[in-house]
Amino acid sequence: MxxxxxxxxxxxxxxxxxxxxxxxxxxxxxxxxxxxxxxxxxxxxxxxxxxxxxxxxxxxxxxxxxxxxxxxxxxxxxxxxxxxxxxxxxxxxxxxxxxxxxxxxxxxxxQDLSYPFVIQLLAASISSGCFVIMFMGGWHDFLPALLCGGLGFTCFVYIHKLVEVKFFAEFLAAFVIGLAAFSLKAWGAGHEADKIIIGSVMPLVPGLLITNAVRDLMSGHLVSGLSKGADAFLTASAIGTGIAVVFSIF
Structure with a gap:
C-alpha cells in the first residue's frame, strides 16, 4: 500500500x-x-x-x-x-x-440505537412524576406531573421534527406543560402547579450539555465549553420563556 x-x-x-x-x-x-x-x-x-x-x-x-x-x-x-x-x-x-x-x-x-419513542415517552413521564416527589411535592401531584411531562415531551419531539429550530420546539413544549399544569389544577386534578411544572420540564433540561460544557472548560477547551454553555443557556431560556408566558396568562 x-x-x-x-x-x-x-x-x-x-x-x-x-x-x-x-x-x-x-x-x-x-x-x-x-x-x-x-x-x-x-x-x-x-x-x-x-x-x-x-x-x-x-x-x-x-x-x-x-x-x-x-x-x-x-x-x-x-x-x-x-x-x-x-x-x-x-x-x-x-x-x-x-x-x-x-x-x-x-x-x-x-444505525439508530435510540430507544423506541414509546419507551422514551414512558421514561420522560415517570421521571417527571419522580422529580415532583424529589422537589418536595405531594404524591397527589405524581400523576398530573406524569401526564404533563409526557405531553410536553411528545410536543417537543414532534414539533422538532416539523421545525428544525430547537428553541421553538422547547419553547412550545414548556408552554404546553405550563398550560396543562394550570388546567389540571383548575379542574381539581392537581394541587401545586409550580411543583408539577418543575417536575415536568426536567426531561427537557440539557443536563448532559451543561456537564460537558463544564468538563470542557475545566480541560481548557474554552471554545467548545463556551459554545455548549451558550447552547444550554438557550435551551434554559426557551423553557423559562414558555413557562413565563403561561404565568402571564394565568
Missing part, C-alpha cells in the same frame, strides 16, 4: 470516529483523545486535532493538508459513543485493520 493512500485512510478513519462521537454527546477531550490514539497506533506523523461542537479539523505533521468535517446535527446517544470508543480500542489493540474498522464505523453511523 502506498504511504499516501494509507495516510488518507487513517485520517478518514479518525475523522469518522470523531464525528460519530461528537454528534452523539461525547466530550471534546474524549473525541480528540480517541482520534489521536487511532492515528498514533499507525505511527504516521504526529496527529493534531481541533474540535468544536460544529466541526473537526484534523491533520498529521508534514504529511498531507488538514481535513475538515462539519457537524450539522447533534443529539444524545451514549450507546453510539461507547460503540465508537470500543472500535477505537480494538484498533489500538490490533484486533481490527483500518478497512475493517472504517466499515464498522460506517455501519454504526447509519
Amino acid at each position: 502506498e504511504p499516501g493512500k494509507e495516510t488518507y485512510e487513517v485520517m478518514e478513519l479518525c475523522l469518522l470516529a470523531g464525528k460519530i462521537m461528537l454528534q452523539n454527546g461525547a466530550e471534546t477531550y474524549r473525541v480528540e483523545d480517541t482520534m489521536e490514539r487511532i492515528a498514533g497506533y499507525y505511527n504516521i506523523g504526529r496527529p493534531h486535532s481541533y474540535v468544536t461542537p460544529t466541526g473537526i479539523i484534523f491533520s498529521l505533521d508534514g504529511v498531507v493538508p488538514a481535513k475538515l468535517i462539519r457537524i450539522a446535527n447533534r443529539n444524545t446517544d451514549l450507546h453510539k459513543v461507547t460503540a465508537a470508543n470500543s472500535i477505537s480500542r480494538k484498533i489500538t489493540n490490533g484486533e481490527l485493520t483500518s478497512k475493517e474498522a472504517y466499515k464498522q464505523l460506517q455501519e454504526l453511523e447509519k
Whole structure:
C-alpha cells in the first residue's frame, strides 16, 4: 500500500470516529483523545486535532493538508459513543485493520440505537412524576406531573421534527406543560402547579450539555465549553420563556 493512500485512510478513519462521537454527546477531550490514539497506533506523523461542537479539523505533521468535517446535527446517544470508543480500542489493540474498522464505523453511523419513542415517552413521564416527589411535592401531584411531562415531551419531539429550530420546539413544549399544569389544577386534578411544572420540564433540561460544557472548560477547551454553555443557556431560556408566558396568562 502506498504511504499516501494509507495516510488518507487513517485520517478518514479518525475523522469518522470523531464525528460519530461528537454528534452523539461525547466530550471534546474524549473525541480528540480517541482520534489521536487511532492515528498514533499507525505511527504516521504526529496527529493534531481541533474540535468544536460544529466541526473537526484534523491533520498529521508534514504529511498531507488538514481535513475538515462539519457537524450539522447533534443529539444524545451514549450507546453510539461507547460503540465508537470500543472500535477505537480494538484498533489500538490490533484486533481490527483500518478497512475493517472504517466499515464498522460506517455501519454504526447509519444505525439508530435510540430507544423506541414509546419507551422514551414512558421514561420522560415517570421521571417527571419522580422529580415532583424529589422537589418536595405531594404524591397527589405524581400523576398530573406524569401526564404533563409526557405531553410536553411528545410536543417537543414532534414539533422538532416539523421545525428544525430547537428553541421553538422547547419553547412550545414548556408552554404546553405550563398550560396543562394550570388546567389540571383548575379542574381539581392537581394541587401545586409550580411543583408539577418543575417536575415536568426536567426531561427537557440539557443536563448532559451543561456537564460537558463544564468538563470542557475545566480541560481548557474554552471554545467548545463556551459554545455548549451558550447552547444550554438557550435551551434554559426557551423553557423559562414558555413557562413565563403561561404565568402571564394565568
